[in-house]
Amino acid sequence: MRRSAPILATATALVLLASSAWAAQDIEALPEEARLVPEEAFTTRTLPPPAPSWIYVLDVAFDNLVASRVNIFDVLSGDFLGVLHSGYVPNVLPAPDRREVYVVETYWTHGTRGRREDLVTVFDARTLEVLAEIPLPRGRALIVSKQPVAQLSDDGRFLLSFNLSPATSVSLVDVQRRAYVGEIEAPGCSLVYPTGARSFSMLCPDGSLVDVAFAEDGSARVADNEPFFDAENDPVFEHAARDPDARLWYFISYDGTLYEVGYDENGRTALRESWSVVSAEDAAEGWRPGGWQLLARDPRSGRLYLLMHKGPKWSHKWPGEEVWVLDPAANRRIARLPLEEPAVSLLVTAGEEPLLAALSDTGLLTILDPASGEVQRRIEGAGVTPFLLDAFAP
């Protein structure tokens, strides 16, 4: 063994030299002693077919925003599955067919300097290799990552990426053809809430939605609506939950009013109803919604899960001490689930065994039974400064 040490060292040095070369080198070009053949088989792993229990935890890496990452966990087993490295304040979009994951991101060619590049990176969901990079010629909104900054059309073919320059518009990307299609103008209105395969809505400063219907060539019709909430005094959070079967978006306001906004097959929206999830007694105790991705829907039961804390007005970014379970069909709260550690973001997985995931800003991912609130497992180190949870749609 001692005799082989110098050979090993030489081999390592040669391999390092080879890998630092500009272009990949043919293995045959390496000296013979550098081509070590281990006795045991050696491979790169591939993930199994993606499951609804996979969660993509976006860590924006706040101390070094240009180098964010996406940690992937199976919350059913608690296993760490892999990582995607990503750029400045990205968005992560698992494709509905579970074959690909799209990351909408921004880089500068020399790290924090150089030429800015905005793109959609297409990852293979099982190999985690990059399949394509689609440039976004009109850039993208640079906002601390929030889900409605980029969304997919219901059929998964088009990616809709919000632009803020600070004029507002949406870039349309055909992920199937791997091509940027064009830009849809929506002056003054922001974010993306899909309402079908070829339609979405955006929130406007006056508390209204604009409804956008688009065609494959990027042409679009934009229709205005009356305000449905008081944007001046009690705005709705950006993060909302959706019931695609009932054609409904749920928006929650700073003071705890839940707005149920329906839409038709053409993507035209209308407020169906609104109710306060905070009773007079709750309000007297100071209970408010708060956090980041603070509202989630269980696709099986239809129940909503909302992060709540006790705090003064304008404490809307404080983490939730409890999860309130709401039955939107009956307009009532059905349970309060206290959390061991306050959480900033929530997600309910799809599939046969739905699980409630609660993310703390210290990187603890707590997995609970959505019915009982019982803790199933704790995943430590889900991120250093994690913000968002994404998963495959049902």
Next chain:
Amino acid sequence: MFDRVVERLTRRVAQKSSRRSFLARLGTALAGGALLPLLPVDRSGRLKRAHAQAFAEQAQTQDDTACNYWRYCAMDGYLCTCCNGAVNACPPGSEPSPTSWVGSCINPDDGQTYLIAYRDCCGKGVCGRCPCLSTEGEMPVYRPQLSNDIDWCFGARSMVYHCTTAGLVGRA
């Protein structure tokens, strides 16, 4: 002595509230500066007055590296004063965003209200020192001029956010 007690109390409150939510601290990091002319400036409102007054109750005029320095009533971001910049200067190697976001802050020494221009320094990675956040009056992204989650380096040569300054405009 009384002052010191008050200061200590204030600091404890500030520390507690910032520890309370890492997210809340972070939310400010990209905050900041620029308010472009095409966006409506929200100067109206009891919201801002109430905010300025609540902030002024615990504000001080001596230490501009503390989150409760009087000019920071609408501050969202890493303080450039902690990054070898100043309330009116960007740290070495960074560039001021050409436009700024205006807030109204009360100076507790004279009780007067002053206009403060918050301006981001851009073109370098995050400074990461002295994160300060006030979410009072903070609005979602669809009201961009009041949202602290947006990178406001618009108009600078680079959108990479470094820190935020707070320059004095004049009496409000």
